[in-house]
């Protein structure tokens with residue numbers, strides 16, 4: 001039976017690739033990657049470097065699947081849905097073309113496949129339309145969230161308190177949750193925490209985690225926000241884009 005592997009690869013440093021991921025890499029006949037345009041060529045280069053380092057077969061290569069245009073006028077969820085469907089169609093075609101019967105296709109997924117990544121959704125959708133649908137297997141990877149915590153040498157949660165993992169968009173719309181809840185913010189192009197000054201929050205921020213230009217800043221949000229804005233702008237200028245993640249926390253109120 002044909003298989004499709006979603007292999008978490010960490011966020012840039014090939015040393016984040018686990019032994020299980022290496023085994024999976026060496027089981028694959030073809031690697032697919034969704035092409036996200038020139039400005040993200042770096043992300044394809046990282047995957048190629050991982051294959052160069054770990055794939056023992058030298059006849060495998062990365063097959064780029066085109067990036068269908070995203071409907072920007074549609075409502076957010078409808079736009080995402082149409083975009084996933086267009087990608088699913090392209091993937092189905094590529095899978096039929098490049099993966100032999102009883103063969104194995106694979107995606108090298110940034111960080112961990114379970115965290116804000118659409119690969120599983122798109123693959124599931126692509127397979128739904130196939131008669132001979134391959135089986136999906138997932139290899140967990142090291143997420144930017146774990147790297148953020150490790151680099152800052154912090155636990156993600158306050159003692160006995162929950163962790164909320166969310167997006168910049170949600171943080172802007174909903175503000176901070178109850179005291180004690182630690183909030184991990186991803187996918188935040190606009191640095192939504194800038195709207196949360198004056199609340200006594202602490203921030204642990206990390207950008208380009210795992211890469212050669214990794215940046216870390218921590219402290220009282222009101223004090224360090226200027227440094228974060230500046231560091232972010234520098235990285236954006238250098239790469240044309242920036243990936244950052246941060247943890248926000250307001251100390252828990254004493255329990256009575």
Ligand SMILES: C[S@@+](CC[C@H](N)C(=O)[O-])C[C@H]1O[C@@H](n2cnc3c(N)ncnc32)[C@H](O)[C@@H]1O
Pocket residue numbers: 011012110111112113114115116117142143144145185186187188206207208209210211243244245
């Ligand atoms: C599409 S999500 C993918 C998350 C990924 N699956 C993971 O486990 O880290 C992209 C977001 O992850 C975070 N991210 C990914 N790579 C990062 C990195 N190297 N440094 C900091 N944040 C990163 C950023 O918040 C970015 O907007």
